Amino acid sequence: NRALPWTAAEIDSAFDLRVSLLQVVLRRIEAASRERASAHERDKLLMAELDHRVKNTLANIQALVTQSSRSAASLTGFVEGLDSRIHSMARAHSLLTQSRWEGVSVEGLLREELDPYNQPPGVVDLRGADAVLTPKSALSLSLALHELGTNAAKFGAFSSHEGRVSVTWSLPDTGGLALTWREAGGPVVWPPSRRGFGSSLIERALAMETGGRAT
Numbered sequence: 001n002r003a004l005p006w007t008a009a010e011i012d013s014a015f016d017l018r019v020s021l022l023q024v025v026l027r028r029i030e031a032a033s034r035e036r037a038s039a040h041e042r043d044k045l046l047m048a049e050l051d052h053r054v055k056n057t058l059a060n061i062q063a064l065v066t067q068s069s070r071s072a073a074s075l076t077g078f079v080e081g082l083d084s085r086i087h088s089m090a091r092a093h094s095l096l097t098q099s100r101w102e103g104v105s106v107e108g109l110l111r112e113e114l115d116p117y118n119q120p121p122g123v124v125d126l127r128g129a130d131a132v133l134t135p136k137s138a139l140s141l142s143l144a145l146h147e148l149g150t151n152a153a154k155f156g157a158f159s160s161h162e163g164r165v166s167v168t169w170s171l172p173d174t175g176g177l178a179l180t181w182r183e184a185g186g187p188v189v190w191p192p193s194r195r196g197f198g199s200s201l202i203e204r205a206l207a208m209e210t211g212g213r214a215t
Contacts, residue, residue: 053135057093060139061086064201081197085146088113092142096135104138106131106169106177113145114165117158128169131177140209141179147198148181157186176212 006014064085069078091112096104110126118124133141149158157163162185169179192199206212 057089060089060143084150085143088142088146089139092139096138103132103134106133106141106179109133109138109142110145110167113142113149114167117149117153117165123158123164125164125166126168127166128179129171131169131171133177137177137210140205140212143205144202144214147202151198152183152186155187156189157183160186162186 064082092104092109106128107126107130114124114126152158152163152165157165164184166182166184167179168182169177172178203214206214
């Protein structure tokens with residue numbers, strides 16, 4: 001009932017095994033340390049990005065509040081206009097969240113904005129290339145589409161039973177996205193007597209946020 005003394009070969013093997021186990025443990029510790037450092041850097045980056053997006057969103061809302069109040073004819077009109085524009089931004093944010101803020105397809109954004117008007121089906125016709133917008137471009141275009149849809153519902157094609165809206169888009173060789181909004185079958189079109197906030201918002205949103213332009 002006694003252990004036999006270890007041989008020199010067994011002692012050498014045990015020493016090698018201990019060294020190997022220590023190397024494995026150290027490698028695991030080092031890998032875990034690198035992962036923690038990487039996670040910390042990701043958290044810092046995400047917080048910085050979140051801070052930037054929150055500030056940008058608040059700036060957009062502040063601009064909407066200011067401009068909507070200037071163009072509104074009444075308090076009720078101001079509240080309704082501001083509420084619908086914020087809801088439009090919220091829908092775009094929801095689409096971006098679903099894609100983990102990697103981008104939004106042009107068709108998906110259009111359907112999100114225009115499906116409520118597509119009654120009966122066929123009122124809205126969408127045709128275009130498979131294209132994905134950056135988060136900033138998606139938010140800007142969502143505001144522009146909201147203004148176009150609201151205008152069509154008040155004064156254009158969506159206000160008539162025979163009205164139709166066609167939206168086409170393409171990817172020019174020069175880069176970027178070319179989008180065309182066409183209305184047909186609506187009331188007679190007259191030149192506006194004043195420049196509304198919707199027109200200004202479309203031009204500013206596309207120009208300031210994406211470097212684009214609207215005509």
